[in-house]
Amino acid sequence: MESLPTELGVLTCLIVLAASMWIPYIVGVNTAPEGSLPTDAPDGFIRIANPSLQRPWVQRAWRAHLNLLEQGVPFAILVLLVDRVDGFSALTYWTAIAFFWLRLAHAVGYITAGAKLPLRPLIFLGGWICCLIMGYAVFAARMT
Incomplete structure (x- = not known):
């Protein structure tokens, strides 16, 4: 039986992380102190559909989820393309390992507000560089 390439294993962990990033937001929405949200709109709509009404950490959880999707989806596609062209290498x-840990650090740092300027944008930049490297790997595999 052939083992799963590390890049695909890391991608699996990344997708599980992305699929779980709704949890901090929903916990935050559902633990809002009584009276902290406007009462003139339907309860479910106002609590979930408008992150700007939430506490700051809940708003950051929303953005952390979106940021992960912004980089995670392109990265996932690039990893699958590298797999398709049999281009996995050192x-x-x-x-792949760096990207996962960068994205995890970005999410935790964003939600907790522990990763302030310039750290959080630098972590995001690191993820973008990982995307560029995976893109390079697609073309490098096709040239060999």
């Missing part, structure tokens, strides 16, 4: 191995 470079893609370490890039």
Whole structure:
């Protein structure tokens, strides 16, 4: 039985992380102190559909989820393309691992407000560089 390439294993963990990022937001929405949200709109609508009405950490949880999707989806597609062209290498191995940990650090740092300027944008930049490296790997595999 052939083992799962590390890059695909990391991608699986990344997708599970992305699929779980709704949890902090929903916990925050459902633990809002009584009277902290306007009462002139339907309860479900106002609590979930308008993150700007939430406490700051809940708003950050929303943005952390969106940020993960903004980079995670392109990264996932690139990893699948590298797999398709049989281009996994030491470079893609370490890039996938780095990307996962960068995205996890970004999410935790964003939600807790522990990753302030310039750290959070630098972490996001690191994720973008990982995307560029995976894109390079697609083309490098096709040239060999």
